[in-house]
Amino acid sequence: xxxxxxxxxxxxxxxxxxxxxxxxxxxxxxxxxxxxxxxxxxxxxxxxxxxxxxxxxxxxxxxxxxxxxxxxxxxxxxxxxxxxxxxxxxxxxxxxxxxxxxxxxxxxxxxxxxxxxxxxxxxxxxxxxxxxxxxxxxxxxxxxxxxxxxxxxxxxxxxxxxxxxxxxxxxxxxxxxxxxxxxxxxxxxxxxxxxxxxxxxxxxxxxxxxxxxxxxxxxxxxxxxxxxxxxxxxxxxxxxxxxxxxxxxxxxxxxxxxxxxxxxxxxxxxxxxxxxxxxxxxxxxxxxxxxxxxxxxxxxxxxxxxxxxxxxxxxxxxxxxxxxxxxxxxxxxxxxxxxxxxxxxxxxxxxxxxxxxxxxxxxxxxxxxxxx
Amino acid sequence: xxxxxxxxxxxxxxxxxxxxxxxxxxxxxxxxxxxxxxxxxxxxxxxxxxxxxxxxxxxxxxxxxxxxxxxxxxxxxxxxxxxxxxxxxxxxxxxxxxxxxxxxxxxxxxxxxxxxxxxxxxxxxxxxxxxxxxxxxxxxxxxxxxxxxxxxxxxxxxxxxxxxxxxxxxxxxxxxxxxxxxxxxxxx
Numbered sequence: 044x045x046x047x048x049x050x051x052x053x054x055x056x057x058x059x060x061x062x063x064x065x066x067x068x069x070x071x072x073x074x075x076x077x078x079x080x081x082x083x084x085x086x087x088x089x090x091x092x093x094x095x096x097x098x099x100x101x102x103x104x105x106x107x108x109x110x111x112x113x114x115x116x117x118x119x120x121x122x123x124x125x126x127x128x129x130x131x132x133x134x135x136x137x138x139x140x141x142x143x144x145x146x147x148x149x150x151x152x153x154x155x156x157x158x159x160x161x162x163x164x165x166x167x168x169x170x171x172x173x174x175x176x177x178x179x180x181x182x183x184x185x186x187x188x189x190x191x192x193x194x195x196x197x198x199x200x201x202x203x204x205x206x207x208x209x210x211x212x213x214x215x216x217x218x219x220x221x222x223x224x225x226x227x228x229x230x231x232x233x234x235x236x237x238x239x240x241x242x243x244x245x246x247x248x249x250x251x252x253x254x255x256x257x258x259x260x261x262x263x264x265x266x267x268x269x270x271x272x273x274x275x276x277x278x279x280x281x282x283x284x285x286x287x288x289x290x291x292x293x294x295x296x297x298x299x300x301x302x303x304x305x306x307x308x309x310x311x312x313x314x315x316x317x318x319x320x321x322x323x324x325x326x327x328x329x330x331x332x333x334x335x336x337x338x339x340x341x342x343x344x345x346x347x348x349x350x351x352x353x354x355x356x357x358x359x360x361x362x363x364x365x366x367x368x369x370x371x372x373x374x375x376x377x378x379x380x381x382x383x384x385x386x387x388x389x390x391x392x393x394x395x396x397x398x399x400x401x402x403x404x405x406x407x408x409x410x411x412x413x414x415x
Numbered sequence: 416x417x418x419x420x421x422x423x424x425x426x427x428x429x430x431x432x433x434x435x436x437x438x439x440x441x442x443x444x445x446x447x448x449x450x451x452x453x454x455x456x457x458x459x460x461x462x463x464x465x466x467x468x469x470x471x472x473x474x475x476x477x478x479x480x481x482x483x484x485x486x487x488x489x490x491x492x493x494x495x496x497x498x499x500x501x502x503x504x505x506x507x508x509x510x511x512x513x514x515x516x517x518x519x520x521x522x523x524x525x526x527x528x529x530x531x532x533x534x535x536x537x538x539x540x541x542x543x544x545x546x547x548x549x550x551x552x553x554x555x556x557x558x559x560x561x562x563x564x565x566x567x568x569x570x571x572x573x574x575x576x577x578x579x580x581x582x583x584x585x586x587x588x589x590x591x592x593x594x595x596x597x598x599x600x601x602x603x
Contacts, residue, residue, distance in 0.1 A: 167470075
């Protein structure tokens with residue numbers, strides 16, 4: 044955590060800030076979703092509460108907070124009340140391990156712009172986000188209602204099926220970069236395309252050194268699997284209204300239901316962040332390395348602190364732009380594609396994505412072995 | 416009370432408590448959820464022992480997949496019949512206590528017999544070699560993962576493949592058993 048009190052305090056505040064950032068991004072995301080989906084569907088979204096309807100979510104939050112706190116008669120109280128709280132835990136723990144910018148160097152201290160830096164970053168993130176299935180199971184069972192149970196079984200089956208495709212699609216990237224650490228993966232994707240093959244170094248000045256140019260199939264499989272992990276359309280039969288009322292959160296109302304959605308948006312943010320770290324260079328700027336940016340900042344100011352702050356801010360901005368773009372793609376796809384049927388979904392996960400991800404892994408391993 | 420000590424005792428109590436809860440809950444769903452908590456606790460202990468990769472894989476495989484499947488399958492059973500079938504008479508309680516006593520006696524005996532002061536002269540060389548290897552081992556987490564991979568796929572390749580075959584046999588056998596008793600599809 045740090046050597047002296049100042050560093051420990053700053054790191055603790057950083058943990059809290061990252062959690063708050065994730066939770067506070069949810070109202071903004073919901074506003075973007077409601078206005079964006081309205082734009083796609085050729086109607087207005089919320090535009091009465093506050094300028095451009097921005098305060099709509101605040102009004103919604105106040106409304107939800109003042110609603111009656113009820114539980115069904117036969118509900119199992121501990122599970123029923125624990126499930127929404129548990130919904131926040133996997134997304135928060137995993138999101139705190141995502142590096143969002145270059146470490147900040149101020150006066151001898153080095154502060155990383157992430158909650159904690161795990162050397163086995165991606166294994167930890169996959170492990171913790173796989174605990175999200177328990178939220179669904181606890182909510183479905185604790186509600187003591189047939190709709191909830193059916194929805195919970197279907198949703199958790201979907202989640203664990205696509206976890207496999209998710210993990211396997213990443214193995215190719217791990218083989219390529221040779222590390223689990225997310226910061227090292229980002230550092231390996233700096234600058235322009237260059238790799239070693241048969242003793243020669245192949246470079247190109249037009250293509251950035253991003254993971255997507257090395258592993259396009261893995262990128263497609265990974266992105267599709269993240270839709271399934273966060274129960275977003277086209278994989279959202281867990282909440283399919285016409286089919287099973289509202290699935291595992293049928294019996295929830297008020298703020299407890301909102302917590303489920305905070306968890307779902309948290310998983311969306313996690314998937315978006317992982318997508319850009321693996322395949323789009325993380326916080327790096329395309330064609331430009333971190334050193335180039337640092338030298339440009341050195342041209343602007345003299346003190347080392349300001350240079351470091353400027354570099355960190357520039358890279359944070361780059362991360363945020365890519366992050367917001369992928370979140371918009373999540374929202375865009377939701378209102379573009381229809382929902383999958385359950386058997387189509389299972390077929391896709393087990394019979395299509397898993398073999399393709401396995402084939403990608405084998406092919407990547409073969410290619411890496413042959414060209415080095 | 417250093418953080419390490421506090422963390423170890425907290426996690427140990429958590430794991431033992433969850434393990435006991437697995438046995439003592441009559442509702443199978445609670446048992447399964449307590450087992451999941453035990454797995455998460457074991458992963459936490461792995462982290463305190465600096466085995467980060469194993470901790471992550473434990474979370475992914477055990478807590479994230481195996482226990483979820485357990486809980487899912489349990490939700491399809493008739494819980495009232497399961498709760499009534501939970502035996503709690505005096506004879507069965509005595510049998511349970513006796514078997515727990517036997518098992519703990521075995522474990523304690525195994526620990527005592529494995530200690531250095533008890534081991535005979537012939538095994539002293541083996542102990543020395545093991546100590547020398549412990550000093551040589553590098554401590555960075557990347558090297559630990561890499562070493563684990565190298566050893567697993569070279570020296571223990573037979574055990575690895577045998578485990579894979581065993582799991583396949585289990586899966587095929589379960590499906591065969593389910594089909595021979597009618598299964599979920601009615602014979603035409």
